């Protein structure tokens with residue numbers, strides 16, 4: 323059975339349901355990826371490492387993980403903190419923005435609340451948000467942990483997911499993103515992130531930069547157009563079937579990675595993985611929300 327460890331933060335999502343009521347759900351980049359990976363490869367043991375509190379909301383969140391078949395054995399419980407939260411705001415023109423209450427969340431202390439499991443995993447996945455929410459000592463703990471997993475044979479997978487407001491400055495973000503790239507095996511760089519972080523103006527610049535850091539599998543998503551992959555010294559271009567009616571692009575990238583990792587863990591090559599990742603993302607953007615309903619998802623996947 324393939325195994326995967328996903329490290330990150332899940333939050334409570336409050337989104338407008340009617341003009342005076344909100345709907346409560348749970349979401350967050352790494353959690354979204356964990357859900358889609360598990361849905362696409364049910365035989366995979368998907369473990370989520372994070373920290374929550376001991377209150378009702380934290381228990382509900384952990385139950386939600388389990389409901390999706392995610393292993394909650396490595397969910398640490400903080401005695402003094404609770405989970406983070408965000409509110410989806412929609413203005414008169416339908417444009418969405420987000421307000422966050424996550425500065426003091428349990429997940430920000432995950433690596434002082436519990437140690438990373440001393441177990442073998444085939445893949446260990448982290449995002450730039452995982453790194454950004456941790457303080458410097460915990461970032462060092464994360465890096466040493468990832469190195470240990472890699473030495474034991476795991477593939478380290480990284481999505482930089484740059485969120486400027488989570489970093490104390492761009493220099494710090496540049497430095498840590500580079501450190502994570504330098505040790506990862508598979509990277510999912512975003513063109514926008516690289517423009518903002520490193521001033522890269524072209525995809526070629528992104529590939530050259532990451533190849534210089536030793537990344538062996540670079541998967542660059544180009545929205546509805548294609549996925550460009552550099553694996554060792556070979557380059558592959560995988561076509562994406564455009565979705566005619568895009569409803570909500572929230573978590574498209576997370577879903578893509580979930581699908582990509584499902585095929586990678588099933589032993590398929592990077593082109594099959596990218597084609598499938600794009601199919602999964604295409605389904606997810608056809609419905610509302612970061613995590614779309616299970617029945618709707620499986621009807622379209624199968």
Ligand code: ADP
Pocket residue numbers: 512543544545546548549562563564565566568571573574575576578599600601603604607
């Ligand atoms: P991110 O969310 O990381 O910025 P993208 O916007 O590139 O990433 O979207 C992720 C994936 O979602 C793409 O690789 C593609 O497979 C899929 N996708 C996004 N927009 C469309 C679209 N209009 N039609 C079909 N697929 C899309």
